[in-house]
Amino acid sequence: MSRADYPTDDQWSSIEPPVPFPDGLRGVPGRGACGPVSFTDGSFFDDRLMSRAGQDFRRHSGRGNGPEERRHPHEEVAMTFAIIISVVLIAGSIGYIAYLFIRDHRIRSQGRDIRALVEDVRHISTNDSGAVTIRYRLSWRENGETKHLEGEETIPGFYSPNVQKGCEVNIRYLDDHHILFVFDQ
Structure with missing residues (x-):
């Protein structure tokens, strides 16, 4: 046409x-x-x-x-709110990562080496990178008495066979809430 x-x-x-x-x-x-x-x-x-x-x-x-x-005033308020929420989420994520690094550094520098017996261990989950989250119960002798510790930790999948019931593991101990499994020495 x-x-x-x-x-x-x-x-x-x-x-x-x-x-x-x-x-x-x-x-x-x-x-x-x-x-x-x-x-x-x-x-x-x-x-x-x-x-x-x-x-x-x-x-x-x-x-x-x-x-x-022109834009409606509510659109500017919504945009400002979205920017504030984004900044808070990004700052919170960076702060949490910094907290984890500081915590690990404090355990490594102020903690003491202990050889503990694994009394019980349960597999909780596995992530995409192969790391395994476990719930554990450890015990060791200290000053003539047996100390028990329970917790949850994510460890590399390569080292998960080292943390089995009846095995001994090396840990870095600061207090009952701050421990670190030591696999490479």
Whole structure:
């Protein structure tokens, strides 16, 4: 179909759509609107309706140009809130990683080496890298009495056979809440 087959602007005003339009929606030549276009299934399309909808969308979304098309104040509050939440989450993640490094350094520098007997061990989970989370109960003799310790730790999967019931393991002990399994010596 060539451009010559399409109606001209003067012909648009004489074309009747298959479904009558409400008042004010008829194609008006010279205003930049093509007017209604009918399809073979009896439906029609008026690009002026789309352009009006687009103008409403731009006006309400803050994506248009001009002083009357500014962002709504609630959008700025929501954006500020989203930025604050993002900063808090990132700072919290970095802080937690720093806490873990500081804790491990404190155990390594201030803790003492102990050889403990594994009384009980249970496999809790395994992650994608092969590390194993275990729940354990350890015991060792100290100052003439037996000390017991229970906890949960994630250890490399390569060393998990070393932590079995009845085996002895090396730990770095600071207190009951701060221990570190030592596998490489």
